[in-house]
Amino acid sequence: MYLVGGCVRDVxxxxxxxxxxxxxxxxxxxxxxxxxxxxxLPVYPIGERFGTISTLVDGTPIEITTFRVEEQYERGNRxxxxxxxxxxxxxxxxxxxxxxxxxxxxxxxxxxxxGGQRAIEERIxxxxxxxFENTVGILQDDPLRLLRIARFCARFGFEPxxxxxxxxxxxxxxxxxxxxxxxxxxxxKTLIAEHVHRxxxxxxxxxxxxxxxxxxxxxxGADERVIDAVARTDEDRITRWAVIFLASAWLQAHGKLPDLxxxxxxxxxxxxLGRSASRNARRFRFSNEERAHVRALCEAPVPAQQLxxxxxxxTRRRFxxxxxxxxxxxxxxxxxxxxxxxxQYQALRTQMQQAYNDEDVIVRLPRGxxxxxxxxxxxxxxxxVSETIETxxxxxxxxALPNGASSEVYLDFLRHRIPNASS
Numbered sequence: 545m546y547l548v549g550g551c552v553r554d555v556x557x558x559x560x561x562x563x564x565x566x567x568x569x570x571x572x573x574x575x576x577x578x579x580x581x582x583x584x585l586p587v588y589p590i591g592e593r594f595g596t597i598s599t600l601v602d603g604t605p606i607e608i609t610t611f612r613v614e615e616q617y618e619r620g621n622r623x624x625x626x627x628x629x630x631x632x633x634x635x636x637x638x639x640x641x642x643x644x645x646x647x648x649x650x651x652x653x654x655x656x657x658x659g660g661q662r663a664i665e666e667r668i669x670x671x672x673x674x675x676f677e678n679t680v681g682i683l684q685d686d687p688l689r690l691l692r693i694a695r696f697c698a699r700f701g702f703e704p705x706x707x708x709x710x711x712x713x714x715x716x717x718x719x720x721x722x723x724x725x726x727x728x729x730x731x732x733k734t735l736i737a738e739h740v741h742r743x744x745x746x747x748x749x750x751x752x753x754x755x756x757x758x759x760x761x762x763x764x765g766a767d768e769r770v771i772d773a774v775a776r777t778d779e780d781r782i783t784r785w786a787v788i789f790l791a792s793a794w795l796q797a798h799g800k801l802p803d804l805x806x807x808x809x810x811x812x813x814x815x816x817l818g819r820s821a822s823r824n825a826r827r828f829r830f831s832n833e834e835r836a837h838v839r840a841l842c843e844a845p846v847p848a849q850q851l852x853x854x855x856x857x858x859t860r861r862r863f864x865x866x867x868x869x870x871x872x873x874x875x876x877x878x879x880x881x882x883x884x885x886x887x888q889y890q891a892l893r894t895q896m897q898q899a900y901n902d903e904d905v906i907v908r909l910p911r912g913x914x915x916x917x918x919x920x921x922x923x924x925x926x927x928x929v930s931e932t933i934e935t936x937x938x939x940x941x942x943x944a945l946p947n948g949a950s951s952e953v954y955l956d957f958l959r960h961r962i963p964n965a966s967s
Contacts, residue, residue: 545569545608546632546647546655553643557664567608568647570630573597576608595628611635633657637672638682640689641696645672669693669704671711679711687718690752691730698734698743712750719755727756728828735784741775759792766791769801776883779876782834786821786841786873787880793820793842804882805848818843840870846878851889858942860896865905865941871896907937908948916951921958932958 550563569576573589576597580587588598595610611629629635632647636657639645646660658672671682671689683689690712693704704712719727734743747753748771754761760770770791774784794802797812797820804811811817821842825835844866855863867874875896879889917923917932936954939945945957 545571546649548636548647549639549644552646552648552654553660553664555648556646556661565604565606567606568611568632568635569608570611570632572628573610576610580608612638638685639672640682640686640692642670642672642674643696643702663702667700667702669696669702670708674705674707676707676711679708680714683711683715684718687715688722688726688730690716690719690750691727691734691747694743694747694752695730695734695737696743697746698737698740701739701742704746709746709750712746712752716751717755719752723829724827725829728830731756731828732781735774735781740784741771744771744774757788757792759795760788763795763801766795766801773880777876777880779873782837783841783873783876785825785828785830785834786838786877789821789824789838790817790842790845790877790881792824793817796820802845802881804845804878807849808844808847811845811847814843817845837870837873841873841877844874845881846874848878848882848884851875851878851882851884851892855892855895857899860899861903861905861941861943863896864899864903865907868906871900904947905941906947907940909933909936909954910949910951913951913954916955917958920955921962923962932962935961 546568547565548568549566551565554562571579573592573595577587577589577592580597580599585599585601590596590598591607591609595612597608599606599608611631612635632655636645636647636655642658642660642663644660645656645658647655649655663670671679693708693712696702697704734740737743745768747756748761748767751761753767757767757770760766770788773791774787777784777787791801794800794812794817797816818839822835822839825838830838853859863874864871872893875889875893913936914929914933917929918925921932923929923932936945936957939957940947945954
């Protein structure tokens with residue numbers, strides 16, 4: 545049994561934090577299960593079909609995978625057929641990259657038959673054994689490896705070799721055979737990597753954008769501008785997804801990339817943008833929460849003129865009331881496409897962070913306040929009641945009324961605002 549893959553790579557690269565602990569063995573999955581049970585360790589056979597058994601050792605998750613000879617995808621089937629083997633070298637030869645094809649045995653003995661250490665020193669990405677034909681074969685076995693190459697390009701800033709890139713160009717269309725969940729898993733990690741622009745540009749270069757984001761990939765020059773916009777976005781992965789989805793939605797609605805320099809009235813219909821973003825998020829199997837997040841951001845991108853304006857306290861409070869925890873993402877998405885003055889934008893971000901920490905804009909009305917509006921102000925049932933309560937809510941958001949006050953405070957405010965209100 546050997547330590548293998550990312551944990552060995554991270555040690556060789558002297559990373560302070562070592563990634564997931566993976567092991568490989570010549571034992572069949574059923575044998576691995578028997579061994580773990582005999583040692584009193586928990587068994588989680590979720591990936592047994594693909595040769596992977598999970599366990600916990602002193603609270604640390606460990607995945608143990610049987611040596612593999614090959615993985616192949618049949619047309620129309622997005623899960624691989626796996627053939628098990630008995631050779632460590634053969635197993636390592638089918639790994640995605642040489643930097644991940646190193647194993648450590650007992651006493652820390654390193655097994656590096658495909659030059660993983662050399663690839664780290666030269667800062668290159670290549671499959672075990674290299675070469676065009678070999679790389680095509682490895683990518684055809686599991687086309688997801690193409691996205692993994694992009695992820696490691698984005699994570700480490702390493703450069704795929706010319707043979708790697710040529711083979712990816714040959715096989716990029718085969719990404720269609722991979723489940724969208726696995727697409728998202730890899731792109732999620734790429735979008736939070738330090739060199740995200742490198743990874744995304746390589747995907748563009750090999751033609752993968754036409755498969756992943758067809759609306760953008762088939763619009764001449766669009767993917768390069770989208771990649772630049774993503775790289776300018778200093779927020780979380782979901783906001784970076786929103787940068788991509790907004791571009792796709794705008795192209796579908798207007799035939800061009802987002803232009804936030806008009807007024808909000810110049811933008812495509814908000815509901816149309818939101819529906820498009822939601823469809824894209826569903827295509828990538830986003831969770832309901834993630835889908836709602838990107839839909840909200842794409843429905844109401846912040847105009848450039850708003851980003852450039854001087855925000856007073858009322859404006860900041862109203863923005864926080866509108867966006868809540870999404871305020872930073874809304875600003876970042878707007879800046880990604882508006883490209884306003886960076887110094888001014890960073891100052892606004894700092895102000896909004898302070899406001900988010902200090903301001904109380906989650907409106908708290910006293911229990912039964914609506915009934916007291918009916919009874920004491922004698923406002924008839926219907927829309928007028930909601931409008932009256934909204935007047936109080938807006939005054940609280942603007943800071944004209946204290947939040948969480950008594951009904952008497954709010955009723956007195958309304959008596960001075962509403963003609964003929966009962967006194």
